[in-house]
Amino acid sequence: MSLLHLDSSANRCPESLSRRLTAQFAGAWRARHPGGAYRHRDLAASSVPPLDAAFCALGRRAEHRGLVPLAQVAALAATPAERRAWAAARPLIEEILAASTILLGAPMYNFGVPAALKAWIDRVSFPGAFTDPGTGHSLLRTATVIAVTPRGGTYAPGTPRQDCDFQGPYLRAYFRRHGVAEENIHLVCPELTLAGLVPHLASSRPQAAASLASAEAQLTALAAAPDPAADTMGLLDLQRS
Numbered sequence: 001m002s003l004l005h006l007d008s009s010a011n012r013c014p015e016s017l018s019r020r021l022t023a024q025f026a027g028a029w030r031a032r033h034p035g036g037a038y039r040h041r042d043l044a045a046s047s048v049p050p051l052d053a054a055f056c057a058l059g060r061r062a063e064h065r066g067l068v069p070l071a072q073v074a075a076l077a078a079t080p081a082e083r084r085a086w087a088a089a090r091p092l093i094e095e096i097l098a099a100s101t102i103l104l105g106a107p108m109y110n111f112g113v114p115a116a117l118k119a120w121i122d123r124v125s126f127p128g129a130f131t132d133p134g135t136g137h138s139l140l141r142t143a144t145v146i147a148v149t150p151r152g153g154t155y156a157p158g159t160p161r162q163d164c165d166f167q168g169p170y171l172r173a174y175f176r177r178h179g180v181a182e183e184n185i186h187l188v189c190p191e192l193t194l195a196g197l198v199p200h201l202a203s204s205r206p207q208a209a210a211s212l213a214s215a216e217a218q219l220t221a222l223a224a225a226p227d228p229a230a231d232t233m234g235l236l237d238l239q240r241s
C-alpha cells in the first residue's frame with residue numbers, strides 16, 4: 001500500500017483548510033498502514049514548472065510511435081531541453097504509478113484548481129504514461145483518488161453559481177479519463193469556507209459548519225475503508241493459488 005499526498009494551497013497550515021484535512025487523512029492512513037509507503041509533495045512550496053516546447057515536442061514524438069514504455073522515452077529525447085523535460089516528468093509519473101491512493105488538496109481558485117496543481121497534472125500526463133504498453137489497460141485502474149476540494153462559496157444545485165464549478169468535476173473527469181474507476185474517485189468538498197470571514201456570507205455559517213463536519217466524517221470513513229488495491233491483490237493471489 002502506498003499513499004501519494006499532494007497539497008496545492010498557497011496558504012500554509014493552519015490557515016489552509018485543505019492542508020489540515022489532507023493531513024488528517026494522511027495521519028489516519030499511516031496509522032492504519034504502518035508498513036505502507038508515504039510520499040508528500042507540496043506543489044505550492046516546490047512548484048512543478050509549467051510545460052514548455054521541449055516537453056510538447058517529446059510528447060508528440062512518443063505519441064507518433066504509439067505506446068512507448070517509460071524506460072524507452074529517454075532514448076527519444078533529441079535535445080538537452082527534451083532530456084531535462086523528461087528528467088523532470090519521469091519521477092512525478094513514477095510516484096503516481098506507485099501509489100495505491102492519491103490524495104489531493106485542491107482548493108477552488110477562480111472556479112478551477114490552483115495553477116500549481118494544474119502544472120503537476122500537465123507534467124504527469126505525458127502521452128501513454130498511464131497505459132500498460134503490453135495490454136493497453138490503464139495502470140491507474142486499481143488506484144483510489146481522494147480530492148479535498150474546499151471552496152469559499154457554494155456551488156450546490158439550485159444556487160446562482162451551480163454552473164461555475166470547474167474544480168471537482170474537472171478532477172473527476174481527469175482521473176476517470178485516465179482509467180480510475182468511478183467508484184474509487186472521492187471528492188470531499190467543504191463549501192462556504194469563507195463564511196467566517198466574509199460579512200455577506202455570515203448568515204451561511206451554520207451551513208458552512210455542517211458542510212465541514214460532513215467532510216471530516218467522510219474523510220474518517222474513507223481512511224477506515226478497505227483499500228480497493230489490496231482487494232485486487234488478494235484476488236490475484238487467489239487466482240494464482
Ligand SMILES: Cc1cc2nc3c(=O)[nH]c(=O)nc-3n(C[C@H](O)[C@H](O)[C@H](O)COP(=O)(O)O)c2cc1C
Pocket residue numbers: 009010011015016017018019107108109110111112150151152153154193194
Ligand atoms: C486565489 C484565490 C481564489 C479563490 N477563488 C475562489 C472561487 O472562485 N470560488 C470560491 O468559492 N472560493 C474561492 N476562493 C476561496 C477558497 O476556495 C477557500 O478559501 C478555500 O477554503 C481555500 O482552501 P485552503 O484553505 O486550503 O487554501 C479563492 C481563494 C483564493 C486564495
